[in-house]
Each structure stands twice: as C-alpha cells, then as structure tokens.
Amino acid sequence: MKHTNAIVIGGGIGGLAAAAGFARRGVAVTLLEQAPQITEVGAGLQISPNGMAVLRALGLEPGLRRRGAVKGRAVVLHNEAGAQVARLDLTRLKKGQEYMFLHRADLVDVLAEAAKRANVTFELGAQVASIRPGETPTVQMVDGSTRRAGTLVAADGIHSVARPLLNGEDQAFFTGQVAWRAVVPNHCNHPDEAHVHMGDGRHLVSYPMRDGRLINLVAVEERDDWAEEGWHHPDDPANLRRAFDGFAGRVPEMLAAVTQVNLWGLHRHPVAQKWYAQNVAMLGDAAHPTLPFLAQGANMALEDAWVLTDAAIKGGNWMAGYQNRRMARVKKVIEAANSNAWRYHLKPGPMRGLAHLGLQLGSKLAPSRMIGAYDWLYGYDVTKDA
Numbered sequence: 001m002k003h004t005n006a007i008v009i010g011g012g013i014g015g016l017a018a019a020a021g022f023a024r025r026g027v028a029v030t031l032l033e034q035a036p037q038i039t040e041v042g043a044g045l046q047i048s049p050n051g052m053a054v055l056r057a058l059g060l061e062p063g064l065r066r067r068g069a070v071k072g073r074a075v076v077l078h079n080e081a082g083a084q085v086a087r088l089d090l091t092r093l094k095k096g097q098e099y100m101f102l103h104r105a106d107l108v109d110v111l112a113e114a115a116k117r118a119n120v121t122f123e124l125g126a127q128v129a130s131i132r133p134g135e136t137p138t139v140q141m142v143d144g145s146t147r148r149a150g151t152l153v154a155a156d157g158i159h160s161v162a163r164p165l166l167n168g169e170d171q172a173f174f175t176g177q178v179a180w181r182a183v184v185p186n187h188c189n190h191p192d193e194a195h196v197h198m199g200d201g202r203h204l205v206s207y208p209m210r211d212g213r214l215i216n217l218v219a220v221e222e223r224d225d226w227a228e229e230g231w232h233h234p235d236d237p238a239n240l241r242r243a244f245d246g247f248a249g250r251v252p253e254m255l256a257a258v259t260q261v262n263l264w265g266l267h268r269h270p271v272a273q274k275w276y277a278q279n280v281a282m283l284g285d286a287a288h289p290t291l292p293f294l295a296q297g298a299n300m301a302l303e304d305a306w307v308l309t310d311a312a313i314k315g316g317n318w319m320a321g322y323q324n325r326r327m328a329r330v331k332k333v334i335e336a337a338n339s340n341a342w343r344y345h346l347k348p349g350p351m352r353g354l355a356h357l358g359l360q361l362g363s364k365l366a367p368s369r370m371i372g373a374y375d376w377l378y379g380y381d382v383t384k385d386a
Helices: 013-024 049-057 061-066 104-117 163-167 237-243 251-256 297-314 318-344 350-365 367-372
Strands: 005-009 028-033 044-047 074-079 084-089 100-103 121-124 128-132 138-141 146-148 151-154 173-185 193-199 202-209 214-222 261-268 280-282
Touching: 005 013, 013 028, 013 104, 013 151, 013 297, 044 049, 044 104, 044 202, 044 214, 044 297, 049 061, 049 297, 061 104, 084 350, 084 367, 100 104, 100 202, 100 214, 104 121, 163 280, 173 237, 214 237, 214 251, 237 251, 237 261, 297 318, 350 367
Parallel strands: 005 028, 005 151, 028 121, 074 193, 151 280
Antiparallel strands: 044 100, 074 084, 128 138, 138 146, 173 214, 173 261, 193 202, 202 214
C-alpha cells in the first residue's frame, strides 16, 4: 500500500470493518462519524455464512456469541393462513458454515471494539461537507476544518458524499414498496428460525435475537403512495397491523406487541459504475445499495471491507483490483434480491398454487438440493478469494 494513513467516513458496519481491517495491517486510521456516538438501535440482522467468514477472520465471532447471537436452524416459508409452505434447512449447510441472527447494535459494538483495539482514532459528531480526491484526498468538514490522508474510504451509505462526485447524480426510483421494522419481546416462543409469512402483495419476516429474548420484524407491503427512503421515519403501529390484518400463525401476537415502528420507502439504486478515483474508494450502500429481500446488505458490506483492505496490501492499482473483485458478485446478489419480492407477494390463484407446491415438494423430497441452490451465495468465502 502506497499510503500509511487512511480516513474512513461512516461508522456503520462496512466503515467499522474497513477501519479495523486497515488498522490491523498497520495503517493509521481516522474514522469520521456524524452521530455523537457509535450506536445502532432497534434492528436485527441476518449474517449468512459468507458474512460470518469475514467476522471470523477478524476474530469477532466469540464477541457476537457473548452478546446472544442466535444460530439459525432454518428459513421457513408460510402462507398468510399460517400453513408451512417450505423449509430451507440451515443445518444442512456445509461443515463450518453458520447462519446467525443478531441485533445490529451488537455487531456495531463488536466491530467498534475491534477498531479501538487496533488503535483507530474516532471523531464523533464529525459532519462531512464535501471531499476532494487527489494524491492526498481532502475532507472538508461542516465546521470549516479539513482532514487529509493518503487513502479515503466512503462508507457513508446511500447519501454518500463520494457517490455523486464519482458517478454523477443517482437515478434511484421508488419501487412501490414500503417496509416496516420493529422489535418485540419473544413471548410467542419463536423458534431459532427465520419465518417468512407470504401474502397478496405483502410479506413479513420474523426471527429471534439476543439469546431468543427479542424478535426482529420486517414487514413489506406493495402500495402506490410514495414513501421516503431510510429506516428512521416513525410510523403508527396501527398502520402495520392494518396491512397484515387476516394473517394467522404467530403474526397477530407479534404485531400486537409492537409499540414503536419505523417505515422505509424502498428505492432501487443502480450499482455505481465507478467505485474509486484518485485514492478515494466507496463500499457498501455507497457503491451498491440493495433491497432487503435476500438479507445481504450487511454481508456485502463486510465482504467489501475485507476485499478493500486485502487489495490495498497487494499494492499496484489496488482500488481497481477491489472493484474488479467485487462488481460481478455484487450485481448477482442484487439481482437475486430484486427477484425475491414477487415470489413472496403472489396473488391467490393457479400461479401461486403451483409455485407453493414446487417449494413444498422441493423441501420434502430434496432438502439438500434446496440449500445447495444457495451455495453460490453462502459458500463463498471472500477471505480465501485470491
């Protein structure tokens, strides 16, 4: 790596993983986070084996287990009446692979602790106004001060300061779908599984976290009314309950327990054509936002962070090497996520009957083949990728 110091913008999962990764390789890292503290509240995550490979390589798995990460045993599909449609048996994953359910705040805490142990400098409440690429990239702060380093990493999400600079204005569009997110106590004895409750134009995902004490809920509905992007927009829990009125199984009990909920308008962004320029690189949602239908947003950010720091120590035109190693995989994951929504939202009728019958037969007659269909995703270990 040409430079010995770096600035990372953004204290989320990708930014913290990149900061820790660079620092572990001897780079002096400063992390700029606009919030007054490094924290995430009120959200769950599914970390699939490909993401766990990065966390293990960083030595963070024990810390997650101490915070109550739950080992997932299955992904189970139900119809709105509560009947099981199919079961993806996660115990059939390859040896050493694990699928975990955890609280986002716990992962952020573990990554932040790893970054601090590696001597990353944190600047909190640091609001970035703009950046200027170059031999020594410059960060202009809102307070008028500047920061400079040999390498600049923008891990600052969908509203990244780097993305429009490198690619022009984003051409995102509203997908006609909204998602609610909530956390409730696990009073319904939810098993260590992710449950997807599918209905006409909507679906709800639930899974346990923090040693099974809590349940994370993500509920998606198709609708015409535009909604703003971002998780931090409060909504009335009654709207969520109204959208899923008539769903059976555990759904009514879980929704009855919701006291606070946030609403997210789902917008589709193109994958950025250019992820780097003049010692500035983007990762995670800054480069390739993804819809939440394959639970891969955090996993892709972790993979990005590993490849970026690994490419840096290999030298040469390492930023181009980083993008080249990531582009095809990221596009494949995003396309798979985009195609999942319609499968969950089929209307009652012959098409849904045939689709559900195929899933039922597959999970009963060929369970290993069902899980094997995801080997391209879960079986990929970016820490061993040359």
